Amino acid sequence: MNGGYKCIQTGLIKNGKTKGIQMNFERDEINKIIAGFDRVTLVLRPTPMRKLARLSAELGGPEIWIKRDDLTGLALGGNKSRKLEFIIADALAKKCDTVVTWGAVQSNWTMQTAAACAVAGLHPVLVLFKKYELPPEPDGNVLLERLLGADIRFRDADKGKMITDASALAAAEEAAAEIRTAGRKPYVVSVGGSVPVGDMERPLGAVAYLEAFLELTEQTAALEFRPDAVVFATGSGGTQAGLLCGAKWTSPETKVVGINVSDPTGPFTEIVRTVVAGMERLMDMPTEARPEEIICLDDYLQDGYGIVNRGVTDVIRRVFRTEGIVLDPVYTSKAFLGMLDLIEKGYFKKTDKIVFLHTGGTTALFPNKRTLVGFCD
Numbered sequence: 001m002n003g004g005y006k007c008i009q010t011g012l013i014k015n016g017k018t019k020g021i022q023m024n025f026e027r028d029e030i031n032k033i034i035a036g037f038d039r040v041t042l043v044l045r046p047t048p049m050r051k052l053a054r055l056s057a058e059l060g061g062p063e064i065w066i067k068r069d070d071l072t073g074l075a076l077g078g079n080k081s082r083k084l085e086f087i088i089a090d091a092l093a094k095k096c097d098t099v100v101t102w103g104a105v106q107s108n109w110t111m112q113t114a115a116a117c118a119v120a121g122l123h124p125v126l127v128l129f130k131k132y133e134l135p136p137e138p139d140g141n142v143l144l145e146r147l148l149g150a151d152i153r154f155r156d157a158d159k160g161k162m163i164t165d166a167s168a169l170a171a172a173e174e175a176a177a178e179i180r181t182a183g184r185k186p187y188v189v190s191v192g193g194s195v196p197v198g199d200m201e202r203p204l205g206a207v208a209y210l211e212a213f214l215e216l217t218e219q220t221a222a223l224e225f226r227p228d229a230v231v232f233a234t235g236s237g238g239t240q241a242g243l244l245c246g247a248k249w250t251s252p253e254t255k256v257v258g259i260n261v262s263d264p265t266g267p268f269t270e271i272v273r274t275v276v277a278g279m280e281r282l283m284d285m286p287t288e289a290r291p292e293e294i295i296c297l298d299d300y301l302q303d304g305y306g307i308v309n310r311g312v313t314d315v316i317r318r319v320f321r322t323e324g325i326v327l328d329p330v331y332t333s334k335a336f337l338g339m340l341d342l343i344e345k346g347y348f349k350k351t352d353k354i355v356f357l358h359t360g361g362t363t364a365l366f367p368n369k370r371t372l373v374g375f376c377d
């Protein structure tokens with residue numbers, strides 16, 4: 001009737017592995033499909049999860065848990081490691097010898113791509129867009145990219161343009177053409193490995209976060225709860241699209257709450273919707289996600305992408321001082337700040353259990369050291 005639609009029935013239990021929580025039948029189906037994808041192993045999984053006990057107590061609820069995707073084990077960790085397992089495998093399957101991608105200067109994605117290339121013996125070419133003048137000495141991710149021997153090409157960022165814009169892809173395609181002329185075979189992949197353009201024809205980054213959602217709920221099930229919400233920083237949309245598919249297909253009670261760090265809600269929602277549609281085709285399962293379920297909140301952009309201010313510094317200090325966990329100044333600090341504000345506004349119930357997904361990025365602390373210290377009084 002509705003071709004290929006695999007009906008979600010939370011009543012269909014395939015249990016035995018986990019105690020307490022009923023596991024959805026769809027999980028096995030999804031895991032089977034994902035197991036069919038080419039993969040290069042880069043991630044030490046499952047990534048750890050623990051309760052933020054002191055912080056949750058300080059807030060008087062909800063109960064906040066953290067999943068440590070900053071500890072994936074590739075380079076200094078981060079959410080891009082999971083995506084690159086599938087993307088690098090795709091590049092290898094296509095017999096490419098070079099990966100071409102782009103990002104902002106200090107992009108975690110480009111650094112992780114360069115590190116994943118090292119694992120697979122590929123050559124990374126990185127187009128880095130400058131939003132501001134660079135400090136004279138390489139620091140943070142640029143330092144790591146230099147140590148990895150990446151071919152770095154700096155470009156000026158167009159003001160007001162999103163980094164997912166066609167002009168950024170054009171810059172990557174230009175570099176790819178040059179590489180082809182030199183007799184090598186480039187694989188062009190978009191920033192964050194989210195939107196399927198260039199040589200990545202399927203939303204492989206989102207596949208990785210669909211799988212991560214299953215991993216996360218497997219962990220919470222073992223802890224005998226189902227998360228009411230997963231909160232995280234959203235940047236190029238793949239993490240959100242994957243998590244949303246995972247929730248819609250296997251745990252519809254779990255709200256997927258993305259906090260935008262770079263773009264306004266309107267155009268960003270469209271990007272997530274595009275990636276979700278790609279996932280529905282790829283997995284042959286509709287999500288039937290309603291518009292209001294694609295939650296990307298742009299109330300916490302603060303002073304704009306990558307700009308460190310007092311609010312960002314304060315939340316980094318608060319979480320570090322109560323829990324010993326380091327947030328980054330570009331993504332996770334804004335997501336955490338957003339989560340705290342939403343808690344204060346009553347967006348979550350005091351009895352809710354929330355999982356905050358730590359997506360990495362802590363290398364960006366160091367190039368921002370002066371600004372951060374300036375707010376530490």
Ligand SMILES: *Cc1c(COP(=O)(O)O)cnc(C)c1O
Nearest residue numbers: 108192235236237239331359361
């Ligand atoms: C890339 C990134 C994100 C956002 O993930 P997307 O899939 O691009 O939306 C969040 N946090 C950190 C630290 C990142 O590097």
